[in-house]
Amino acid sequence: MHFKSQLLIIFTICSTIGWSQNYEAKVDSLMNLMTLQEKIGQTVMYSGRWDQTGPIVGTDNGRYIREGNLGAMLNAFTVKGTRDLQKIAVEETRLGIPLLFGYDVIHGHRTIFPINLALSASWDLKMVEESSRIAAEEASAEGLHWTFAPMVDLSREPRWGRISEGAGEDVYLGSQMAKAYIKGFQGDDLSKSNTILACAKHYVAYGAAQAGRDYHTVNMGEGELRNVYLPPFKAAVDAGVETFMSAFNELNGVPTSGNKFTLRDILRDEWKFKGFVVSDYTSINELVPHGFAKDSIDAARIGMNAGVDMDMVGKLYHHFLEDLVKEGKVPEAYVNDACRRILLAKFKLGLFDDPYRYIDQDRENNTKYKDEFLTKAREIAAASSVLLQNKNEALPLSKDIKKIAFIGPLVKDEYDIIGNWAAKGDRNGKAVSIFEGISEYLNPNHILYAKGCEILKDDESGFEEAISISKQADAIVLVMGEGHHMSGEAASRTNLKIPGIQPELIKKIREANPNKKITLVLMNGRPLNLSDEVNLVDAILEIWFPGTMGGAATADLLFGKVNPSGKLTVTFPRNVGQVPIYYNMKNTGRPIPDDNPKEDYKSNYIDVPNTPLFVFGHGLSYTTFNYSDFKLSSQTLNSKGTIEASVTVTNTGSMDGHEIVQLYIHDKVASVTRPIKELKGFQKINLKKGESKTVTFKISVEDLKFYNSKMEYGVEPGEFEIAIAPSSDFRFEHTFKLLD
Numbered sequence: 001m002h003f004k005s006q007l008l009i010i011f012t013i014c015s016t017i018g019w020s021q022n023y024e025a026k027v028d029s030l031m032n033l034m035t036l037q038e039k040i041g042q043t044v045m046y047s048g049r050w051d052q053t054g055p056i057v058g059t060d061n062g063r064y065i066r067e068g069n070l071g072a073m074l075n076a077f078t079v080k081g082t083r084d085l086q087k088i089a090v091e092e093t094r095l096g097i098p099l100l101f102g103y104d105v106i107h108g109h110r111t112i113f114p115i116n117l118a119l120s121a122s123w124d125l126k127m128v129e130e131s132s133r134i135a136a137e138e139a140s141a142e143g144l145h146w147t148f149a150p151m152v153d154l155s156r157e158p159r160w161g162r163i164s165e166g167a168g169e170d171v172y173l174g175s176q177m178a179k180a181y182i183k184g185f186q187g188d189d190l191s192k193s194n195t196i197l198a199c200a201k202h203y204v205a206y207g208a209a210q211a212g213r214d215y216h217t218v219n220m221g222e223g224e225l226r227n228v229y230l231p232p233f234k235a236a237v238d239a240g241v242e243t244f245m246s247a248f249n250e251l252n253g254v255p256t257s258g259n260k261f262t263l264r265d266i267l268r269d270e271w272k273f274k275g276f277v278v279s280d281y282t283s284i285n286e287l288v289p290h291g292f293a294k295d296s297i298d299a300a301r302i303g304m305n306a307g308v309d310m311d312m313v314g315k316l317y318h319h320f321l322e323d324l325v326k327e328g329k330v331p332e333a334y335v336n337d338a339c340r341r342i343l344l345a346k347f348k349l350g351l352f353d354d355p356y357r358y359i360d361q362d363r364e365n366n367t368k369y370k371d372e373f374l375t376k377a378r379e380i381a382a383a384s385s386v387l388l389q390n391k392n393e394a395l396p397l398s399k400d401i402k403k404i405a406f407i408g409p410l411v412k413d414e415y416d417i418i419g420n421w422a423a424k425g426d427r428n429g430k431a432v433s434i435f436e437g438i439s440e441y442l443n444p445n446h447i448l449y450a451k452g453c454e455i456l457k458d459d460e461s462g463f464e465e466a467i468s469i470s471k472q473a474d475a476i477v478l479v480m481g482e483g484h485h486m487s488g489e490a491a492s493r494t495n496l497k498i499p500g501i502q503p504e505l506i507k508k509i510r511e512a513n514p515n516k517k518i519t520l521v522l523m524n525g526r527p528l529n530l531s532d533e534v535n536l537v538d539a540i541l542e543i544w545f546p547g548t549m550g551g552a553a554t555a556d557l558l559f560g561k562v563n564p565s566g567k568l569t570v571t572f573p574r575n576v577g578q579v580p581i582y583y584n585m586k587n588t589g590r591p592i593p594d595d596n597p598k599e600d601y602k603s604n605y606i607d608v609p610n611t612p613l614f615v616f617g618h619g620l621s622y623t624t625f626n627y628s629d630f631k632l633s634s635q636t637l638n639s640k641g642t643i644e645a646s647v648t649v650t651n652t653g654s655m656d657g658h659e660i661v662q663l664y665i666h667d668k669v670a671s672v673t674r675p676i677k678e679l680k681g682f683q684k685i686n687l688k689k690g691e692s693k694t695v696t697f698k699i700s701v702e703d704l705k706f707y708n709s710k711m712e713y714g715v716e717p718g719e720f721e722i723a724i725a726p727s728s729d730f731r732f733e734h735t736f737k738l739l740d
Contacts, residue, residue, distance in 0.1 A: 023347040027340050033095060036332065037322055039339040041069040042097070043310050044318045045278065048076030048085075061085070068093050069318055071342055072100035072146075072278075072310065077424075079364045082143030083356065090355045098346060098355035102146035105196070105423050106165060107131065109138040111373040111548050112418040112425035115487075115525055116151065118384040118544035120167035121566040121619070123660045123684050125180040127380050132184025134373050136196045139423075141367035143358050145349055146197040148245060148278075150181035152232035153202055156582040158573065159212025161491030164420060164525030164545075166207060168569030169582045169616060171228055172679045175235035182239040190242070191350040193357045200236035202247035202280060204262050205229045212579070213492050215248045223672060225251075226707040234271060242275040242345055246308050248283050255290045257283040258299075263307030276309040276341035285314040296320065304330050309338035369430060374549055381546040381553030383658075387539070387564035387620040388530075388572075394517040394538035396560030396622055397475060399441055405448040405473035407466045407509065408480040408502070409455050410523050411435050416455075419525060419545025420488030431548050434479050434521065437555030448473050455483045456500045463505055470509045470516075477558065478506060478537070479521045484545060487525025496529040496576050498522075503532060510536045521554060527572040531613060542566075560622060565658035565684070567619030567727065571612045578608070583616035583728040584675035594731070617662050617679075617727035623653030623689060630724060630734060638739045639701050639715075645734075646696040647724040651687035659726065660684050663697045666721040666732060671708050677721075677728060695724065704738060 031039065046061055064070040065088045076085060082101050089099045107113045113131040122128070132149075139147060151165040154174050167177040178200065185198040205225060209216040220229070233244070244267065246257040256262060257279050267273045284303035285296060293299035300316035301324050311317040324330040350357055387395070397404065410416060414431040425431070438447065452466035453459065470476050480502045485491060497503060510518060519539040522528070523546075530540065541564070543554050556562040573581050588603040592610060604610050626649070633644040649659055663681035667674040681697045699722075704715045717740040721732035 023344055026347055026352070027343045030095070030097075030343060031336065031340060034339070036325060036335065038068045038095065039335055040317060040321045041067070042071035042339045042342045043321070043335070044070050045072040045074055045102070045310055045312045046070055047074040047313050048081070062088060064318070065089050065099065066092050068095065068097070070099065071097075072102060074102050074313060076101050077103055077139070077142045077144050079143050079359050079361050083359045086355055086359065097343070098351040100145050100342070100346060101143055102148060103139065103144050103423065104149070104421055105135050105139045105144070105147035106149045106151070106421040107135075107419070108377070108425060108547060109135045109142070109423045110368040110425060111138060111377050112422045112431075113377055113547045114381050114384040114550070115164045115419040115545045116166055117164050117168060117525065117570065118546065119380070120173065120177050120569040121386050121544070122380065122383040123173070123567060123569075123682055124383055125176055127383060128177055128180040129184040130376060131380055132181045133187070134376060136185045136187070137194050138367055138373070140194050140196050140358055141360070141364045144196060145351070145358060146199065146243070147185055148199045148201060149185070150178055150198065151201050152178040152236055153207035154229055154232060155207030156571075156580040157207065157209070157212040158496055158527040158570070158579060159492050159494060159576070160207065160209060161214060161487045161493070161526070162489055163207070163570065164487040169571060170569060170584070170679050171231050173569055173682070174232040178232045178236045179239040182236060182241045186240065186242065190348040191353075193350070197242045197345060197349070199243040199245050199278065200233055200241045201245035202256075203233055203244050203267070203277075204247060204256060205251050206247040206249050206256070209249055214490050218249045218251050220252070222711055223707055223709065226711065230266070237271045237273050242348070244273065244275065244277045246277055246279050246283060248280055248286065250290055250292070255283075255287050255292050257308055258287050258292055258302040258306045260306045268307060274341070276338065276345060277307060278310040279303065279308045279312045279314065281312050282314045284308060284311055284316050297324070300324060301329050304334050304338070309341055377547055378549035378553045378556070381543070381550050382556050382562040384544065384566050385546065385554070385557055385564060386542040386566040386568055386618075388542050388614055388618070389534055389538070389540040390620050391538045392517060394519050395541065395558065397477070397519075397558050399559060401446070401474045403446060403448055403473045404442065405450070405469045405476045406435065406438065406479065407450050407452045407470060407476065407505075408478045409451055409453060410481060411449060411451070411479045416484040417523065417545060417550045418484070418547050420484050420491070422484070425548060432551035434551045434554050437551035437553070438558065440552065441555055441559045452505050453501050455481075455502070458501055460501060460504075463508060466505060467508055467512045470513050473516070476509060476513060476516055476518045477521060478509070478518065479523065480506070481523035482525060484525075493526070494576065496527065496573065498528060498530075498533070506533060506536050519558070521558075527570050529573060529575050529613070531574050534613065560655075563622045563655050563657040564619065565621060565660065567617050567660045568614055569616065571616050572614035574608050574613045578612065581612050584678050586673050587676055615727055615729045617660075617725075618729065619660070619727075621653070621657045621659070623651055623655040623657040625657075625659045625687070625726060626650045626652045627724065627726065632722070632734060632736055634736070636737050636739055637699065637701070642698050642700045643736060644696050644698050645722055645724060646694050648692055648694050649685065649687065650692040651689050654689055656686070656688045658684055658686050661695045662725055662727065664723045664725060664728065664730070665699070665703065667704065667706075668719045668721060670706070670716050670718065672706075674706065677732075679728075697724065701738070
């Protein structure tokens, strides 16, 4: 009997006896028909030519698919492209096993949303979920089954370019964001054709690379690993994420793509993760230059034995795994487990029911850039922007201002505005520039424009025109920042200043206009050192890289149609010498006294304060909020109970607005020292002008647990400080006790 016919009979029998959702039984039935080489084939991923995310590794994809030596494809999408490849896999191979198509859909596919660091600044889990749901709609409509997102790496390192892809520096917030992304991508039913597999990356501690240099070494104690860097990944497992990606970095001397402790002991045995692990791009090959594997064959052995189920683009499993199994250097059970997990994902996606279910030309044509997607992108971009400073009520701008000068290399930009890792976002047509956005609000004869300079070039020839129009204007808006290529992978920076000669242009415009209100709109992918700019401009609006509708959203903010509500999820330092700096650092034995910050022989700098320029949780509004009437339902908490903390928040300004209310706790004394404050909850509320609301948080023992020196996860009785505040810049005034 032909194997495909035999396979069809098995699946039909499974369905008739009520096993229609028993994917494990179907996988076992299929694997009974597979050779070792075919099982290994499922662990192999090669790349198409649609895009490039690393060193090109040449492949003969069609031949490998026909031979059953390819389980997944990277950078292959569009209905036509995926149909042609899937047809080979399904109709020209012995068993007809469909391919998985994966792509980096990080903050949107066609409709591009703000970069992920910006999305986290919205503190809006529903919006984050909606953004990834729309991304899944568009990606799946182009034949994709799998995204390599979310990046849940926590990072306190602004020099690291990939800080732009994560949710910032906080454990709790990052964990909540991870869950929201996964729910958006995967939905409630993976068999629906508008869902895609999510991938929690980069496992693990990639965001702690030494000196902020990408791919670099990480050294940390297990306590820090478990208390800080692992929790967002555990949250991803709890949220049902289907795949993990192993990272590039080494961790305490062991590269993470060959790390049995993190991949098997923690991920598999401790957390009971049932999905599959894919390597990052050639990260198994890179075990050799790390000095951890002697050659490529050894690297393949280490990768599979450590627990990496699929080799992304590296060719090592394809070429060496069969011999390694036959020689007894890799247990065949490991290959079977890897193959089983990959096949299970394909069954969950419904690819064995209909391998072409994601391939529909009408759906592809009708899904990209839907009006409702663009409307949502505009809303989310506005909610993700942060008003860092607003002296002299420089913002919002009045449409009655006679002349407004818009100056800077990013005023008319449509290319950089969608940021790095922007999938298939259109940089030359669909993206809305700041200039286009303001043109919705202003008559052309009210707008003055000059580019002034480039982002990086040292050519000052445009300064004269920029200064000239600034003198003619009644208000000035500068649109400056990084290029999209200056953040993201392999884009680390040692200088956190606004790049190039842009800072010099800012100074000259202020010198020429000492009494005019100047607004700086910042487009960037990381925290910047704005120590000079805070004294040169009145308002600073951080829009990050805001995506396809970023220009329209920015105009909505500038002219007050939308009230800014975003708050920072990462600390902005005064200078690079403070790095790493983050809100939940630990005390020293010589902390600076609140009443004498300049006292000698304390843990401080002699040239700048310890404090950052802008703290975690900071963000202004066009209205004001007052916090009052803090209450605790009890002064004590027992091991099985809960207490409630509440505060009244009042909009005391003249505009309706959103406020992000934050709950912080400090464990005063423990068997291992604890951070000076930790975020344990947040709520985003909307208040009309003059309105008050009571915001309540529930606290249980689960919120107080941590890993002690014995790596035991639990809680210790004692006194805890607690506060509800608008940012991390506060002093604790209230306490409760956890009883033994």
